[in-house]
Amino acid sequence: MFKVNDNYLKLPGSYLFSTIGKKVKAYQEAHPDKEIIRLGIGDVTQPLAPAIIEALHKAVDEMGKAETFHGYAPDLGYEFLRNAIAKNDYADRGCRIEADEIFVSDGAKCDSGNIQEIFSIDNKIAVCDPVYPVYVDTNVMAGRTGVYDPASETWSDVIYMPCTAENDFVPELPRETPDLIYLCFPNNPTGSAITKDQLQVWVDYANRVGAVIIYDAAYEAYISEENVPHSIYECEGARTCAIELKSFSKNAGFTGTRLGYTVVPKDLKSGDVMLHSLWARRHGTKYNGAPYIVQRAGEAVYSPEGKEQLKKQVAYYMNNARVIKEGLQEAGYTVAGGVNAPYIWLKTPEKMTSWEFFDYLLEKANVVGTPGSGFGPSGEGYFRLTAFGSYENTVAALERIKKL
């Protein structure tokens, strides 16, 4: 008689954004006349840039002719894309990452969920708190997190590193030594950044204790300050302790187009075993490559026209971030983020819980945000708004919030 993976049954409730989706849907059905503005889920709204659209059309045409048709892609991704990534995202920033250390995928969510698979089930993870739910949830599903305590909303075998106003949303080194450390900077959900010196401390620590940092750099394109690193490989020694995840979702609007990549340096080893070989094995056995047309679209992100167009797109969203941040401050809220990231992290007013504020904002202003507590216990009393709406909607949402 077959049995299910019991670890799945330990997961409390459903995935955060599914819950929000259901709540919003129920509210909309009960109030069909209300115009809801969504600044909740981190989904972009601007169309794909013209250079990307052009590359897509061209690749589609290629797929329609026998001479230029493309079947299975190379396991790690097409060289034209891996070379563009290696040059633009690494070499040009003085980081030593070779094209064959880059694994092209269908997005950073999948990679951030799958990467734990190449590690032992006995490894202990450390996560920022609050944090993108996928890191912890996928470790729960693998059976790596111990027992859930509903009162504290924490797992017995997870090291939580609180990120609150008290430490400016940058975690301190944990007291207990972890094996895997998930870091995401610029941060989702708090919108905070880490300086190069601060990140170097983590790299040195990981090398010292023999931990691996899984560095999620999905929001790198939003960095506006000089001393904030765009890649963990800007830090010395990162090649022996860090895996980096990158997404095309936020810098190029690929949330519905799906493209990302993971860097596993060949110097990252456990004894004689290269993690690079393990991830290559996973990629080759359980994955079949990103679509050719999407990889061509990814290449266009690095073309001169693509770069220029996407700079404007990022600026558009960051202008929204400014509107949100200033609007909230004007309305008397305590606010963080929004400078190097498209997320604004606000303290809920009058000791409301995060979900109470979610309901309040949905019902009174018809604005959807994300409850901070959905990202972890230290997110309680906080709330996330995203800059990914249209400018018009963002302005309208803030007008509504200011009137509350």
Place this chain on the structure above:
Amino acid sequence: MFKVNDNYLKLPGSYLFSTIGKKVKAYQEAHPDKEIIRLGIGDVTQPLAPAIIEALHKAVDEMGKAETFHGYAPDLGYEFLRNAIAKNDYADRGCRIEADEIFVSDGAKCDSGNIQEIFSIDNKIAVCDPVYPVYVDTNVMAGRTGVYDPASETWSDVIYMPCTAENDFVPELPRETPDLIYLCFPNNPTGSAITKDQLQVWVDYANRVGAVIIYDAAYEAYISEENVPHSIYECEGARTCAIELKSFSKNAGFTGTRLGYTVVPKDLKSGDVMLHSLWARRHGTKYNGAPYIVQRAGEAVYSPEGKEQLKKQVAYYMNNARVIKEGLQEAGYTVAGGVNAPYIWLKTPEKMTSWEFFDYLLEKANVVGTPGSGFGPSGEGYFRLTAFGSYENTVAALERIKKL
């Protein structure tokens, strides 16, 4: 100090098709003048059909305008595609499968590798032998297969069900009771089919012993005979014991476009737990949907024009299958498959091993096939050729083989 997933280290050698790729590359480099014909990996060569190209262009245009831009897709896939699948692949064949039991993905390889995750690590798998390597390899990576015996090339905790000329390549019910049964019909690699009556025996057996059948129907479009089922849900009782995997790779040439789906009926339960809920949770947590433009391409597969064009494409490949089968028979080989599947499975001549015949064919005829032993111990002494080449190449390859 972090540790790796030791199960990965148990995997012998590298993924079959990577090994073949390396061997062919080495031969080509040593003999740059030789024109190699590839009838090895199951990759298609015909371009995407015009109806699909048109749908792709249209969807790309939508992605370029704010009003019609699409961000994150719904977790399970777009309704337009799930409805088309439910109608065409199930309702029209008299199978009761609802649209919300269909999970759209980026391909059957990923799904067939990931599906084991929702089951207990203690479950015992049964596989046909020979078999598509992904089923066993992904269970090895999960730690479900016990110890590898290099002499017999088998795992201690896997139930192998030999499929050889003796049983016409359809397995007998296993003596030891499995929890998960992987079946693939029309079969890769043997090209054999199963009749509806034969498959009903498996469904009844699975329901009786409490096993789940993971039914890989990737080659369904190639069925030409009347009594061969296109879906396991044509059998009575399959809703309580079977998961079905489908691919767009072989019926529509999506190997480089990436689209597939998995059906998990809501009646399939372990106690109160629906496997549907577990797979939905995995999909929602570790996956982020297939690209919008690719899902629109998938929809076009079911349009009247798409159906007509793809019928011709399948007929084109099946004509190749006929050329291979008849050519080999003419050359004195013993051959199976090629009637309901694009694979031809031949007995190697003069007691050559599968890899010996691989080298022989590569060196003497410059034709690449796949060694049967790469699919499992009972594949030793067999060899697979695929009908996915161009007609011209297929004819040329057979001319070379006949001259040997």
